[in-house]
Amino acid sequence: MPPKPKAPANTTKCICVGACVGFECVKQRSTALVTFGRSEEALSLVEKAIQESTNDRQLLENLETVYGAIKSSERRNKPLNAAAITANVEDECTGHRKSSDVGDIPNESTAKRRRVDNDSFVSTLADHFDCILCSKLLYEPVTTCCGHTFCRACLCRAVDNSDACPMCRTILHLEDPSAMPITNVLRTAIMHCFPDEYDIRRKETEADAPSAENALNRLPLFPLNAVVFPMQRFPMHIFEPRYRLMLRRILKGSRKFGLVAFKRTSDGGSEMCDVGCVLEVTKAERFPDGRSLIQTVARERFKVKGRIEVDGYYVGRTEVYEDTEETDSEEVREVEQRVRTILGGLLERGAQLPPIQHALRRAGQVPTEVQGAAALGMWLAGMLVTDLNERQQMLELQNSKKRLLEMEGVVSRFRESLLGASGLESRECCIQ
Ligand SMILES: [Zn+2]
Ligand SMILES: [Zn+2]
Ligand SMILES: [Zn+2]
Structure with missing residues (x-):
């Protein structure tokens, strides 16, 4: 499969009028749509949409159109599931007909028409099973008090930025969005209609941090105007959206992150120091507005050997940093x-x-x-x-x-x- 096309670089300014609700900008929604292409045909459609767009708004519109086309063609190319549903619906129809009009067997052309109808019924239904935040099939759907449904992971990230519903702006006051109960009937319906796609969504969500970070032995980094030493206790107030996400991930995993201080550079700016201290979260208290107070204790020192940006914060490749000279004599x-x-x-x-x-x-x-x-x-x-x-x-x-x-x-x-x-x-x- 060829590499996925990139969203054009000029789509950085947010011009949204509601289309990008949770993730705050057209660029991100466009990127979500771009990453959707799975087949070569889909990729060429996406590429064409990018080339033909002259501005962000047009790009988003073009991508939405392409995305709709890709979605319905992908779903129609799953003959097994569609056939299973068609069969179910036909059984019910036949049963109903038997009681009212015994002996009337549908002829070939009406059966064929019904099959086509069911097919489009499933693909119409499929659009309602999409999450507005990630443009993908709902995974672990949760429903807010205002009646709107999102993937649980997507809602978690949306409320990092605002505690309002991404659809209708109702203030949600969620104690812990990651513990919201799943809307079971809906999940069952989705899994029944689109088992393969739901499985792909499960794998995608599980591949997301923190497991990916842990597997690679990477340490999320928190830069701050502070230097903490091993064994020190260090309370922190987490309020920035990107660090809310980081905290949620580390609490599911190792509960550890690296604190690194800023240092002045010769040109008057500041940059992260290379040597920092691992902090382990011993207690975390989350407020309904999304902020958290955490209690940490400092563990060992580390040195950053390289770092990458993940969802707005840095994750470092680190090595242990210990005293090497005159340690014991x-x-x-x-x-x-x-x-x-x-x-x-x-x-x-x-x-x-x-x-x-x-x-x-x-x-x-x-x-x-x-x-x-x-x-x-x-x-x-x-x-x-x-x-x-x-x-x-x-x-x-x-x-x-x-x-x-x-x-x-x-x-x-x-x-x-x-x-x-x-x-x-x-x-x-x-x-x-
Ligand atoms: Zn926007
Ligand atoms: Zn979603
Ligand atoms: Zn709502």
Whole structure:
């Protein structure tokens, strides 16, 4: 099969007057229609429609026409299903006729006509079984309180953008659209009429993330003006539509994503850092308007080796990122012991001070000696370093001893600022 034609590049501006309801722009609806072509004949029709269109509106109209033609021809080319339905309907007809007019057997020409009628009946019916959002056969149809029906996955994505019904704009207030009950009678009817197509739709939907992401060991990336260290707890508010989609996918899969900070570039812009930290969602609370509050805990560091964009957010190919220099030696253990002594004194005398309690709540318990110098250094950096650039440097450092030496200075200064040189006198302090 030849490669699918691409929608023309000039279809970027949204000029919709309602045709593109859920997905917000003509370009996306056109793309949905373009990807519909499955046969060579269908593809050439789509290509022709693209070539003959001079603007977005015309393109959409042409594609809708082609799409209608492709759909009905595809459905008519399924003789088995159509025949099964024809047979069913004829049985019922014959039964009815027997009771009213026994012995009247339909002649060949009326039977043929009825077959044609049933055929067009099925293809007419088929158009009502299409989802307005994806232009495909309804898969796992769900019906809103206003009586409109969509694929469940499509409705989920539509309410990421707006909590109004994509058809009539009724405000929906859905607790969890992904848990909406399927309209069973409708699903049964669709599966009965179009079993093959429904099966294709099932495979398409299942091939969608998160399974695809997990299978490839890809990590969804969330860029933010923050640097998080392993073991830190990090609450987040998810409100952007693309990250609502990302969150829904990761909650179905590994519950993990990568947090990466932005860094300034030489030309004054900003770009994603390569080294970040895996966050695992421990708790997620979704509001009826679609926003979510999540609680996360940071796991290991990673380095981004490459990334692709998926539905508006980035998914990275990542590798584990660990300390490789001076991780364990006599010298490192000496520094570690010195730091632990300062820290022990600080925690003992300052355990009741709000800044320390606050810090411990976010950073978790002090890493044990088994967890080692790298863990202790990063735990302290996460708690005590406030400048974003310095935090990123500490995260990217792969030398355990260097980081601990830095932290020895920071924790000493912190102790002095908090407890005074010798007493329990509390002063201003800056703590993340
Ligand atoms: Zn639009
Ligand atoms: Zn759909
Ligand atoms: Zn509606």
